[in-house]
Amino acid sequence: MTVKEATNENRHLNRFYYTVDQAVEKPFNWKQMWRLLGYLRPYSKTYLPGAVIAMFISTAVRLIVPILIGKVAFDHILANQNMTMLTYLVIIIAGLYVLSYVGNIFRIKWVNILGQNVIYDLRQHLFSHIQRLSHRFFDRRSAGSIIVRVMNDTNSLQDLFTNGIINLLMDMVMLVGIVVILLVLSPKLALAIMVVLPIMFYISTKLRRNIRRSWQNVRIQQSRMNSHLNESIQGIRITQSFSQEAANGAYFEGLNTDNFKGWRTAVKKSAMFGPVVEMCNALGTIILISYGAFLILQGEANGGIAIGTFVAFGFYIGMFWEPISRLGQVYNQLLMAMSASERIFEFLDEQPDVVDKPGAVDIADIQGAITFDHVQFAYDSDRIALEDISLDVQAGETIALVGHTGSGKSTIANLINRFYDPTKGAVKVDGYDLRDVRLDNLRRDISVVLQDTFIFSGTIMENIRFGRPDATHDEVVEAAQMVGADAFIWGLANGYDTEVEERGNILSAGERQLLSFARALLADPKIIILDEATASIDTETEVKIQEALQRLLEGRTAIIIAHRLSTIRDSDNIFILENGRILENGSHDELMQQHGTYFELVKSQFDMLDAI
Template sequence: MATQSNTKSPHIKRFHYTQDLAVDKPFNWNQLVRMLQYVKPYAKKELPIAIIAMLISTAVRLIVPLIIGKLAIDVAIENGNTNLLVQLVLLIAILYVFNYIGNAIRIKYVNILGQNVIYDLRKHLFSHIQRLSNRFFDNRSAGSIIVRIMNDINSLQELFTNGIINLLMDVVMLLSIVIILFVLSPQLALAVVIIIPIMFYISTKLRKNIRRSWQNVRIQQSRLNSHLNESIQGIRITQSFSQESNNTEYFNGVNSDNFDSWNVASRKSAMFRPFVEMSNAVGTVILISYGSFLIINGDVELGTFFTFALFIGMFWEPISRLGQMYNQLLMAMSASERIFEFLDEQPNVEEKENPTRIEQMEGHIEFDQVQFAYDEDRIALHEISLEMKAGQTVALVGHTGSGKSTIANLISRFYDPTKGAVKIDGHDLRDLKLEDVRQSISVVLQDTFIFSGTIMENIRFGRPDASDEEVMDAAKVVGADGFIQRLASGYETEVEERGNILSAGERQLLSFARALLADPRIIILDEATASIDTETEMKIQEALKRLLKGRTAIIIAHRLSTIRDADNIIVLENGKILEQGSHAELMDREGEYYGLVKSQFQMLDQI
């Protein structure tokens, strides 16, 4: 992995994800077409109205110079016809009213179109990410994912709200002006537009460099957001180790990298506009010098020359906008690459086209010669076979890294085994509908997650259609009702992000209530009582018995006193089963479990 480097200020070196690298790619037209697919739902109403309004305003801008040059100058002024001149002025005023109306309608509907497209794209990306497997999140920070959903999609906003219609408007304007110029005077038109091919040839040379620069901007923004997310989430650790200055130093480095990348990209993109203005100046010089020559020779009328001058002024404006549009398109392409990279990700845990449905799951679990590896060099489980009968309480014990949580993850089908099969009620999990499996399993983790919102909403997360009474009953069963009632607003108390106003034990009790409300057939407690003090633990033991009654329960615990009553205790070491049996049976054998219990109680005696 590469380390951060910064030219502006030194900072602590940290690694970043290697997939965030700027690469040289040709302009991907297929990707542009794919992006425009999100416009399709609005192609029957908003887009046609915006195009019609754009054509009206464009037509007005093209007609006015012809009226001024060919009618006002060559006819009305040349012949001293005041009445005609007044009529032409009124006509121009009316046309500009139409131009105003056309522009107002165009702006309204392109904004409606653009905002709807951005809404749909962000919704699609978020929904897709939620369905990706755990491996996807194992390899990416939360900050880098947030950047894709927020910043990268925001980068497309200008393209969809103005870019598409402006592109059409400028193309129509340019083609129309070229045709009109050649109709008015082929000689003068050819002399003026001859510089355009040269201008486009030079500008294309900048494309690759500019595009790579905007790619780098996206990468640096991703790193900045990742660090911000990490720093805010870990602020207590930072403060407890007095690392604020080092963290600020590192942030300054990442911020400087982001600052520098924007400067480089902006500087390169800014080169186009002066180039267009220089081309405009050259075109104007050609028009004045050669146009004057043609007027003197009688080949061009004064009104035609004046019309040319107006159209030339209008001609370079859309070219300049097209240059800006190209830069905008490059930004959009670099953002869309990153968005479609996520959209093209497929879940590692795939569901069959016609999965088996189980209406009522019993909860009988079987591991048949299961092997699992998080990566090629790290095998977590070595072809283990075990059985958990429906309604049993099974405890998994062992040292850190022995495979306990891996077994829980496979039962929830967060991962699929690399060999063998995990079965529920005799069905391979890979044959079942994933939603059925997940709805029949509740997981209570040591580091439980509390969402921002009320206590009531957090418990109801286990079953959104539950009534208030059902929520309160679940809280009472696990012993959470007491502390909830003592809160200022009871069940309607707003908890902060991650439930920071609650103690670790209170958060854990809420997670128990949430799990109970879901009424699962299988419940997994992954170190679920580790954050609860001994006194609180004793209070909820009876509640746990009610929670686990009639359900298949998998308990992962280091605190062995909590699993004495388990029907079966499985002792793991380095992904292998060393022994299994009831607490009494394992103690009689005086094997690995006996040693773990003995060492743990000796530690308690020393305390």
Template sequence: MEEQQPVNKQLKRFYYPSEQAVEKPFNWLQMTRLLAYVKPYMRSILPGAMLAMLLSTIVRLAVPTLISKVAIDIAIRNKDVNLLTYIVIIISVLYVLSYIGNHFRIKLVNILGQKVIHDLRKQLFSHVQRLSHNFFDKRSAGSILVRILNDVNSLQELFTNGIINLLMDVITLLGIIAILFYFSPQLAIAILVILPIMFYISTALRKKIRRSWQDVRIQKSKLNSHLNESLQGIRITQSFSQEKENSAFFDGVNTDNFEKERLAMKKSAYFGPFVEMSNAIGTVILISLGSHMIISGTIDIGDFVLFATFLGMFWEPISRLGQVYNQLLVAMASSERIFEFLDEQPNVEEKPDAKSFEDMKGRIEFDRVQFAYDSDRIALHEISLEMKAGQTVALVGHTGSGKSTIANLISRFYDPTKGQVKIDGHDLRDMKLNSLRNNISVVLQDTFIFSGSIKDNIRFGRPEATDEEVIEAAKVVGAHDFILRLANGYETEVEERGSILSAGERQLLSFARALLADPRILILDEATASIDTETEMKIQHALRKLLEGRTAIMIAHRLSTIREADQIIVLEHGKILEQGNHDELMNKQGEYFQLVKSQFEMLDAL
């Protein structure tokens, strides 16, 4: 274990997210916002749960009163067997009613809690899907998963039991206090004197407990982030034989998670023993003072029994209120993180009066466009260019020259820092996002295949497409033959990320998916990088036919794939160095000429 610690410390600096717990006062506005998710069920589920809760609470208060003041002080003292029989029957009926009330209370509050959690998780996931790429650039997938899964799950106990139990316990406490003061204010004051001290201590603990649960949520985010990263990169880990180091780091994260949970539970557990101690003090006061008052004739034996019974009942809801309070603290820590995401606004916003593309032609213009991912890194320097409708335009240049940035701006994954990006003369910031992206298909080098059938993956961009259209798209890009060789053809189920397929096969599926969507603009970002030369030659012929009438933007390091492009734009450090077709640029013998020459020299060397 000692050998692992230096590794853990080194790796923590590399892996750990920069989230920190923040000291804030208990935010009642935020809690009100959280409880607003109950509002849709205020008329359907909540009234029944409240009625059942009230019935159970009334029975709990009525039975001890009947036993003490009627059964003991009247029936037993006067040896009235008939009255005692009636009391037994009444109490039995009350317990049956209490059972029915508890049954429906538990059933209804669980339904309520599940519906609220369902609604909250649905809203959170839908909102996250609408956020801009800038949001995902700054966060790991694991930290996002923690918010949607763990943080939402941590609210479940509050909504299924906490809210109703809170109301039930508050009503029970108020009822007990009212009854005790009604029968003996002097004795009631004596046994409840400990309450102000309890309130003071619970208030003092509140900040520490809440901070601890914030730390727990953050540590779970770190744990989940590492798990997600480790599973995604398992091949790299095994390739470099780093399983031991990876396990050492996980052990460090897991141990930290254990310690944070232990510390939070330790602080939360302070409340329970203190309630037991308060109960003991109250009992001592009751026996001492109550016995004296019975002897002096100030109270009856029934009153003493009533106080003893309600004293035991009094500290039980107090203890549960401590648990509910802990639930509130956990909910506050989680809700802060959930609302942080829900309050996140897309960097790419759609205007209220945004227009739709009626019949996109595909003419693209960049008018003095500058873009920076952050203030220290400018990706494009006020470039101006035009891509005519139906043209095939290739973007070439070294890594970091701005090729993918141009493609991202066309899809409006980001907005330019300065200048305008236009399609058919319309500034993209004035257009509806769905209207824009429904006319664009993107094929990336690292294509993503979803779990499901081959057919569903091809149909992803156009769910209403027929089976015949799916097959035709696969034939055009040359995927049909390898699909038929699979166990169930187009119905073959692929695993997460398409792990049963080769890189080239996944790329061909992404081609079929993009083409089936019938876009006006097709963006190919290193799309043929994972396809062998023979397969590439097959789809090049198909692309010539399919790209007719469409604007295509091709990003490629393999320059042989772009020789027939109508226009080639050479980029360097976010600036356009030269542009023209292949022959024109070769005749200039400029940067493009040097790129082609260096690639052929590399091939000759091989």
């Protein structure tokens, strides 16, 4: 397939895949906007009133100066040729402009501080909320789509909070002030000029729907592109190993092109608002000159206007269309903010499926006895993962879960951690239904080691200490020694202070697994879950770990999920799972004597070894 063919095919797939994710026309959601503005509340007594006062000062100066120039300078001072008063007037106007300048400095300063604080609070709130959501939330969404919400969508609100809200208020005050002043100066001339306003509002209303939909489409295209970019970076090794750089680049080109076209369309439609305002400005100026000149010639005594009133009108008309033009820009900001806030509040409105019930208790001293009482569990309605599972694990006992992929082994581990709640039945620890126990209390005494272990950016020391931040240096080293990780750690450039980079890229798979063992054991849990934890470790290293585990698992309850016979044969009880049900259970010797599923599994492993 050529790059061009890949581009066309991926564009087709892109359109097909995202047909559900379309920009839809919705009325302006004032309730959502008030909710968004609620993030200003913590600053309602500090930066917000200061910015508003500064805005009123600078706006008041702009409204006063045309009156001073038109009515005072032209109609009184120049008419009477009073040069002393003219000097005083110039000094007063200069002072007002200095006051306006100072007001603008503080307005810009306080508004930017306000906006940055609001974005900080919103992003922190969103991240903290996501941290508390249940696993079902992450099962349904890609990491890229979540990153887009936390980073891009919150950034989209920055212009609204740093400029949009105060500018909107300032422009509304300016417009109302101008209209009132014009009506006071000359109602006839003011009404004649404002006859163009209905024309402008009619045209802008027609544009509004298209502009809103265009900006919604921009947000959707950006989300798709950022999600794919995150996925591409995460999976770069797979892309390169299959030599799919060209096809992947072609797919990204399709997304990038759609994003480019979306932005171009949105900007083009938004830019149409400016010419509409300019046209209305031109019509208003024509009316001012023609009808204003007629009123001047008519004379004040006959219901006309003075020359100073005409000059003031000229100033105000020039000022009148400026805030209207900015209101169009603010409206675009509001549309973008509405689109972004819809996506942010979608996450904030998500509630975790697994929460502490009212009156949840703490188990003072967890011993580690685990009971599954006729447990059924389904990830979704048409896929049963566990069917009527009943098992008992005594405190300090080691059990193994064995079965084919999808048999329910990891699901049992997830239920013990209470990442999910059972659909039916109950999971108990020390006789307590987990739904009656506080999550933090439960998970503090459980450590999990996964096959695909996750190493955070930072040092070796920080990664091992992750599950127990208050651990001392010696305790960290001791945990590493007990799992056999100490030797390779001291072989690194800076020992325990070595930076492991993102996802532990400088470490081998086996070394990362050893660190996860040390991290789990340092937490000193009462229950340890090993989910294929030795799959990435070579046989020699596994022997060392087995020796350490014999000592470390003593007095603790252990659930081991593994396929290697060497890992599970010493377990007190081995459960054979198939399609979410327990087929057999017993010790290694007992199961071998039954000549059942476990026997066949062990036999097949030995046959494979013999073949090798």
